[in-house]
Amino acid sequence: MNKHPVYYFYLFIETHVCPTTHFKCANYFCIPTDKTCDFKDDCGDGSDELQCKHRECWHGEFKCKNSECIRPGYLCDGEVNCVDGSDEENCEISKLKYTN
Ligand SMILES: [Ca+2]
């Protein structure tokens, strides 16, 4: 996945308007407003997750790469809890380190 998409200049030439119930992605797509800030890339370019004010994680919570907060017990439990899977990512690295 491209972490630094270069779609911003499209905003200035795009004239399409989304319904008021929808969010306009930077890549022209319209998605339901309730799909924004749910940690999932619904636009396809991640723009529905860019302008979000996510809460700070509580003490002890694990902060996923996408700013999602999960309970500490969910970290490295073998199941993906962060939508982006980051709660299990570093575990794989750790396991590899230990087995080598
Ligand atoms: Ca989303």
Ligand SMILES: [Ca+2]
């Ligand atoms: Ca997990």
